[in-house]
Amino acid sequence: MNVSEYLKFYSELGVSHLKLPASNGKMAASAPGAAQHQSDPALVVEPQPGGLEALRAQIGDCTRCKLASGRTNLVFGSGNPKGELMFVGEAPGEDEDLQGLPFVGRAGQLLTRIIEAIELNRDQVFIANILKCRPPNNRTPEPDEVSACRAFLEQQIQQIRPLVIVALGRVAAQTLLNIETPIxxxxxxxxxxxGTPLMPTYHPSYLLRNPSAKREVWEDMKAVRARLKELGSGYYR
Known part of the structure; x- marks a missing residue:
């Protein structure tokens, strides 16, 4: 992507000033106030010894649901294992299935730029999905698939212990919050x-189809950045 395309993207977001992710400076924009809501009772999943590597080994060549037979690679997640910000999407797509990494296609490129807009880079955060295997033709995850994979995501969250979670899209938000409210x-x-603040926002793939929604995502991400600062995140020191 060239400079003019980057400028167009950030203009669509409503960003008027931008600092490089490596900078310790602060952007002028501030986050709007955000309401606080309660989710379901506490997790019953306890983090296992050995961190994320041990969890990946525990998952192994998973055959716990029907998606195993059609996958190329299991997509565990990637990023900083102690990331203070964690993004959770829906499921791997074709590019992710081929590479074994989350958000590497067009939606992933857009997510990277969204992360950069709040002065961070992908190496500083952790990115995962509700499912670790690609559903056929990128269809919506089915309840039995979510049930088979959910405990592993919950253990990832327990191991990483992020300060803030961003749920990307309807499936991620509804699954994590156990509700059916529209995104x-x-x-x-x-x-x-x-105990962890969770911000639902639109999935990057939705933004590719509906560019006008980028401004709403930018408002959400400004709120995320402000909450991280309130919580004393090392990202902005």
Whole structure:
């Protein structure tokens, strides 16, 4: 992507000033106030010894649901194992299935730029999905698939212990919060995910189809950045 394309993207987001991710400076924009909501009772999943590497070994060549037979690679997640910000998407797509990494296609490139817009880079955060295997033709995850994979995501969150979680899209938000409220009514507000602030927002793939929604995502991400600062995140020191 050339400079003019980057400028167009950030202009669509509504970003008027931008610092490089490596900078310790602060952007002028501040986050709007965000409502606090409660989710379901505390997690019953306890983190296992050995961290994320041990969890990946525990998952192994997973055959716990029907998606195993059609996958090329299991997509565990990637990024900083102690990341103070964690993004959770829906499921791997074709590019992710081929490479074994989350958010590497067009939606992933957009997510990278969204992360950069709040003065961070992908290596500083952790990125995962509700599912670790690609559903056929990128269809919506089915309940039995979510059930088979959910405990592993919960253990990842327990191991990483992020200060803030961003749920990308309807499936991620509804799964993590155990609710059926539409994403249009969830986004823009913080929810309590077992003691961790969780911000639902639109999935990057939705933004590719609906570019006008980028400004709403930018408002959500400004709120995320502000909450990280309130919590004393090392990202902005």
């Amino acid at each position: 249009t009514r969830l986004r823009g507000k913080f929810f309590d995910y077992h």
